[in-house]
Amino acid sequence: MSLGGKWPLRLTVGLLAGAGGLYALYKLTTLNRDREEGESRSGGDCESKKQNLLHRVSCLQVAGDSEGTVDTQQGGVLAKHPDGLEQQHLQVVLGLLQGTSDASTRELALVTVGNSAAFTINQDLIRNLGGLNVIANCLLDEVMSIKVKAMNALNNLSMNVANQEKLKIWIPQILEILEASMLNSELQVAGFRVLTNLSVTNNYHHMMTNSIPHFLKLLVEGTENVKVQVLKVLVNLSANPDLTNDLLCAQAPSSFLLLFDSCVNKEVLLRMLMFVANLRENLNLLQVSSQHEYEVESLHSLLFGNPTQFSHELATLMSHQDNEVKQQVARIITKRA
Incomplete structure (x- = not known):
């Protein structure tokens, strides 16, 4: 979904800031859908859906546990709630990553999509929406915190075998970042977590030998x-x-x-x-x-x-x-x- 000119960037940034960020994403998509379908919804219904959406995302870990993977107990909980964010919400988030250079907005979008990628169903959905390259392209950003959050999102996304096949083209870039990054930095740790997932099978080992x-x-x-x-x-x-x-x-x-x-x-x-x-x-x-x-x-x-x-x-x-x-x-x- 493209944000187009309906919502100015400054309004989007304002809405995304703080704890109400996910509600802003929800509100933008539901308002647009209401206009297109000519439907009206009660305030109570919108509030209920907003709370549900916040609960789905705010309780997730961006990059799993300290081992770089989602732990067994959390994985069991996630398996019971596989829906996560809906397609139109993810389209808005990916649209923000493509459509704005504002660092704070891009960071929040990456955190949101990284959280949603803890759901297996969303790992597939993000890939089908063309989101893997959108997120991976953030590794080229000059802002260090954006690179870190992009790595965190890729960590969750790379736990999916089909996603690994798409993300393999980014292995050289990840290796280059690791060699250039500051020793013991958050970026270095995040990058190795992604490589851990990508090296679980033998398929891409040959791409890492020079490092x-x-x-x-x-x-x-x-x-x-x-x-x-x-x-x-x-x-x-x-x-x-x-x-x-x-x-x-x-x-x-x-x-x-x-x-x-x-x-x-x-x-x-x-x-x-x-x-x-x-x-x-x-x-x-x-x-x-x-x-x-x-x-x-x-x-x-x-x-x-x-x-x-x-x-x-x-x-x-x-x-x-x-x-x-x-x-x-x-x-x-x-x-x-």
């Missing part, structure tokens, strides 16, 4: 939150045997081995061990059919070339108090060539 050295660097330089988000992507990549050499050939910082210390946060340590265990298992498969030369500074040389230091770290971790950690260490040790 592997940057991912490994962030494991050393980033905060615990960034490390966890990066490792989610790396664990997904390491589960793909076809990417084993790409990962093992990548240059790794020498301080990479410090991440296997028993004092490292469990969430980071466990994923580090899963990452290496996947590589170890896949490397054994590759060695059956081919030999590969690895550079001295490669991840392979650090882990498996002259594994004295790494072996010492593994031996120490065998006495770790957490059973999951010890299980992953055992995977690495028992799969040694």
Whole structure:
């Protein structure tokens, strides 16, 4: 739906501001529909629908939980209420993203569409309305907060397999943003959440291989939150045997081995061990059919070339108090060539 000239931009911005923003979207669409159909509605009926619409959207998380996905309990609630925003409301929101350069309006529109994308039915509807590229184009915006909110919306939308196929063309842009963004920034975290969803299957792994050295660097330089988000992507990549050499050939910082210390946060340590265990298992498969030369500074040389230091770290971790950690260490040790 195009806003055209019926509602001036300043009026739209005013209506969208604050807690009444969603009611403004609802009111704009219902007023237009009333005019077209020549129908009149009672104030009580409009108020009831307004409250229903506010309830549908205001209680949702923009980008799921801290893991970057909607948790099980929330997913169950959402499954019982799949309607979310209606098509005409989403058309208004997408129209705002295309039709205005006002930063506050664009931010509110992205939050609204991101919230609605927590509903599976709306993930499909937004795609069918051509909204994926409209939202992804906001990644090109110069305003950092708009980029963050666009990433958050894409995070929810990329949990849909059909949407992933459409969004794959934006993977290079997301990777470029991640390399250029400030270390440990909100934008960096949001971008890796999108990549986590896009790397759940092997379909788009080949598009991320050039960024592997940057991912490994962030494991050393980033905060615990960034490390966890990066490792989610790396664990997904390491589960793909076809990417084993790409990962093992990548240059790794020498301080990479410090991440296997028993004092490292469990969430980071466990994923580090899963990452290496996947590589170890896949490397054994590759060695059956081919030999590969690895550079001295490669991840392979650090882990498996002259594994004295790494072996010492593994031996120490065998006495770790957490059973999951010890299980992953055992995977690495028992799969040694």
